[in-house]
Amino acid sequence: MIDDYLAGDLSAVEEAIRKAAAAEIMPRHRQLAAHEIVQKSGPHDLVTTADRLAEEHLTASLTALLPGSVVVGEEAVHADPSVYGALGGDAPVWIVDPVDGTRQFVRGEAGFCTLVALAVRGEVLASWTYAPVxxxxxxxxxxxGAWLNGERLLPGPPEPGADLRVAMSHPDYTTEDQKRALLVLDTPGVRARPCGSAGLEYLGVARGDQEAIAFSWENAWDHAAGLLLVTEAGGAHLxxxxxxxxxxxxxxxxxxxxxxxETAERIRALLASASSG
Known part of the structure; x- marks a missing residue:
């Protein structure tokens, strides 16, 4: 089905992402001035000049690759929430998070990435997760299938009897109700920790570095790319x-x-037990 939209030339999307990162993100890594960092909803919700310019760069290049497509990007939706409604429309949608892990980016760390997914009528057809550093x-x-730098991702089942390593919503980004819902993961057999970049946490599941994620927010730009990556690596989401x-x-x-x-159902059952308790 992806060939109906991109004629099999997926490398052009990869190149567009690399170019956006090279032009707008990496020159500002560890070089941000104070005025290039702005709070959105609060001190933990940051946006930088790199986020805005990279999203503009990707919006131009991706819609040129697929005429008639639209972009649902984190910064565009922040400016105009009605943009999010395109996810329910008929036009092909590029879902973009220009800098996923902005807090890590601001700190000068390596743990951030650019996320792009192509969806049609709510179905994600392809995704790209690029960590430039x-x-x-x-x-x-x-x-x-799912691939990392040309190698197939097939992590297989967890080691029998081993604790499940789970990345969950960071407490800085959760409400008190969400914290209580996720507290059920503090149980024998599970080693839960706060997440970093959502995109890289999904990649960690697809690589087999950890068993699962448990998140409490819905923003499509954080999840679309990673959900396809995990399922194409043999996983599931519930x-x-x-x-x-x-x-x-x-x-x-x-x-x-x-x-x-099986692991997805085990984590889902734990989360459900909190809501029914």
Missing amino acids: LDWMATAVKGR TLSGEEFRIAGDNAMPFTAARTP
């Missing part, structure tokens, strides 16, 4: 109700994505 380019195409996560929203939260369907 680490030189990681992870890609996934629906029905064709919301609290047992349904798959829908990028357009209206999900029963929190939700999980895991390296195997």
Whole structure:
């Protein structure tokens, strides 16, 4: 189905992402001036000049690659929330997070990435996760697998009897109710920790570095790329109700994505026990 939209030339998307990062993100890594960092909703919700300019760069290049497509980007939606509604429309949608892990980027750390996904009528067809400092380019195409720098991602099941390593929503970004819902993961057999960049946490699941994530927010730009990456690597994702996560929203939260369907159900059941207790 992806060939109906990009004629099989997925490398052009990868090149567009690399160019945006090289032009707008990396020159500002560890070089940000104070006036280039702005708070949005609070002290933990930051945006930088690099976020804005990289999203503008990607908006121009990606829509040129696919005429008639639209972009749902984090910064565009912040400026105009109605943009998010395109996820429910018929036009192909590029879902963009120009700098996922802005806090890490501001600190001068390596743990940030650019996330791009292509979706049509709520179905994610392809995704790209690019960590420029680490030189990681992870890609996934629906029905064709997940890859990191040209190597197939197939982590397989967790080690029998080992604790499940789970990255969960960072407490700085959660409400008190969300904290209580995720507290159930503090249990024998699970080693939970606060997440960093959502995109890199998904990649960690697809690589087998950890077993699962458990998140409590719905923003499509944080999840679309990673959800396809995990499922194409053999994993699964489930919301609290047992349904798959829908990028357009209206999900029963929190939700999980895991390296195997069995692990996803185990984490979902734990999360459900908190809501029913």
